[in-house]
Every structure is written in C-alpha cells, then in structure tokens.
Amino acid sequence: MKNNQSDMIIGRHPVVAALQNKKQSINKVFLQDNVKYDDTINEIVKLSKERHLVISKVPRQKLDYLSDHQNHQGVILAIAAYKYFTIDDTLHHAHEMGTDPFFLVLDRIEDPHNLGSMLRTADATGVTGVIIPKRRAVGLTSTVAKASAGAIERVPVVRVTNLVKTVKKLKKMGTWIFGTDIHGVDYRRWNAKGPVALVIGNEGKGISPLLKKQMDEMLTIPMLGKIQSLNASVAAGLVMYQGFNSRHSL
Structure with missing residues (x-):
C-alpha cells in the first residue's frame, strides 16, 4: 500500500467508518465542544476510547477551519494518510x-x-x-x-x-x-x-x-x-x- 498526503475525514458517518477500520491510522479526534450527543456521537466517542485516541473538544470555528468550511457535523478525524x-x-x-x-x-x-x-x-x-x-x-x-x-x-x-x-x-x-x-x-x-x-x-x-x-x-x-x-x-x-x-x- 502507498500513502497519500495527510488529510481529514469529515462528517459523522465517514468518521464512524474510519474508526471501525482497524487498518486506518488516526492521529486525533476533533469534537465540537457544544455538540449535541446522539447515538452516532456516542458511538464515535466509544470507538475512539477503544482505540485509545485523543479526543480534542474544540469550538465550531476550529472545525470550520480544519474542514475548509465543509459540513463537518461537529466531528473531524486527523488521519496520517489515505492508503492506495x-x-x-x-x-x-x-x-x-x-x-x-x-x-x-x-x-x-x-x-x-x-x-x-x-x-x-x-x-x-x-x-x-x-x-x-x-x-x-x-x-x-x-x-x-x-x-x-x-x-x-x-x-x-x-x-x-x-x-x-x-x-x-x-x-x-x-x-x-x-x-x-x-x-x-x-x-x-x-x-x-x-x-x-x-x-x-x-x-x-x-x-x-x-x-x-x-x-x-x-x-x-x-x-x-x-x-x-x-x-x-x-x-x-x-x-x-x-x-x-x-x-x-x-
């Protein structure tokens, strides 16, 4: 497998899929500090803790910046690389x-x-x-x-x-x-x-x-x-x- 440049995974369902993929190298989880917790957010927190990942609670403006103002839904993963x-x-x-x-x-x-x-x-x-x-x-x-x-x-x-x-x-x-x-x-x-x-x-x-x-x-x-x-x-x-x-x- 070959690595691409570092990138972000944006949005709740893509983040869950990445966390479930044990082969995906993840550096950090960014979670909006005032996000409303639901089943998906709870699953993201649970999966992150199981993988011993750092969860950083940040303001929405930080996520807007990291996602280039895409619809991040309150959560972003910083990953080492996409794999080919x-x-x-x-x-x-x-x-x-x-x-x-x-x-x-x-x-x-x-x-x-x-x-x-x-x-x-x-x-x-x-x-x-x-x-x-x-x-x-x-x-x-x-x-x-x-x-x-x-x-x-x-x-x-x-x-x-x-x-x-x-x-x-x-x-x-x-x-x-x-x-x-x-x-x-x-x-x-x-x-x-x-x-x-x-x-x-x-x-x-x-x-x-x-x-x-x-x-x-x-x-x-x-x-x-x-x-x-x-x-x-x-x-x-x-x-x-x-x-x-x-x-x-x-």
Whole structure:
C-alpha cells in the first residue's frame, strides 16, 4: 500500500467508518465542544476510547477551519494518510469476498463528489477494486471521503501511472473490459459474470481514444430526453447495478 498526503475525514458517518477500520491510522479526534450527543456521537466517542485516541473538544470555528468550511457535523478525524492499494490487493479482496474480480476503472474523473459517489455505489454493488490514474484526475481527499459515506474505508482504490498498460495487464489476466459510450450495446443486456472491468470516462470528454481501443465491448444507456448524457456518477451507478444484477441473479 502507498500513502497519500495527510488529510481529514469529515462528517459523522465517514468518521464512524474510519474508526471501525482497524487498518486506518488516526492521529486525533476533533469534537465540537457544544455538540449535541446522539447515538452516532456516542458511538464515535466509544470507538475512539477503544482505540485509545485523543479526543480534542474544540469550538465550531476550529472545525470550520480544519474542514475548509465543509459540513463537518461537529466531528473531524486527523488521519496520517489515505492508503492506495495494488492490483494484487484487489485480487485478494475478491478472493475474500468469494467472487470473481469486478473492477471499476475511472478515466480522468475530476470531480471529488463524483468519485465519492462512485465509491459508495461500488461498495453497494460488490466492486472489488477501483482503479484511478495518478495524473489529471482527483485522488482520495476529505471531500471524496465525505461523499463516499464511509465506502472509502471498504473499497480498495488502486492509483496507477498508465491506465492503458493497466488495462492490458488485466486483459492478460483474463479480465473482460467494458466501456461506456453513446454508441454501444444496451447496458441492460450486459452479462458481468466472470472477471470484468467497467471503464467510466471523464465527465466531459468520455474515455480517452487510446484506452477506448482496449475495450472488448462498449455499453450505452438509452435515453428518451433531448439531453443525451448523464452525470458520470449516475451513469456509473446504473451500469454497476446491472453488473450486480447479472452476477447475483434471483
């Protein structure tokens, strides 16, 4: 695993998920001094004490500053680093889940809210690993963590130098590669059984030409309206759930 720069985890549900993850290195817990205690705050205090973490009670202004004025809900964790995984880690994760690998490959996703939302759906649909590029794309940040609602702690994220080379490696391992585009097979017909990777392109430009050449098949989402495109995380969510449906038929 490789470490990213130090960061913060913001918001109650992401904080609970991080505290429950024994592998996450946490430096300090910041709790708003006049926060109203409820079941979630009590759980945060309990988990923090179990891990022998320092709980610093601070004014709201301090949390506003630490979170860059995001909605922190009265609690922030200072963590040593977000962790990135390797392809081998994701294969081990798939083995632990007792399933064939299901990769989500994100080509130059720039919006941290989109990445966080995709991680959340990936966790719900049994994706065993998310692959992102190191350049021209958002990485794992506190905004991503909050948008993921804790999924960042459960879905391995791999950061690679070259997506084309990584996809070629996956193909050599027997993985079928599926991309999303305005032209392709109706996504509702997608059979995602076996080792598969779903590629989602950039919010505005889609999948890059060199990466698109590596696709075994393109999938499209039919639309009736005049706007022939969806938000990247919405499109990814629809196709991931089709993958889930085909892999877990009733």
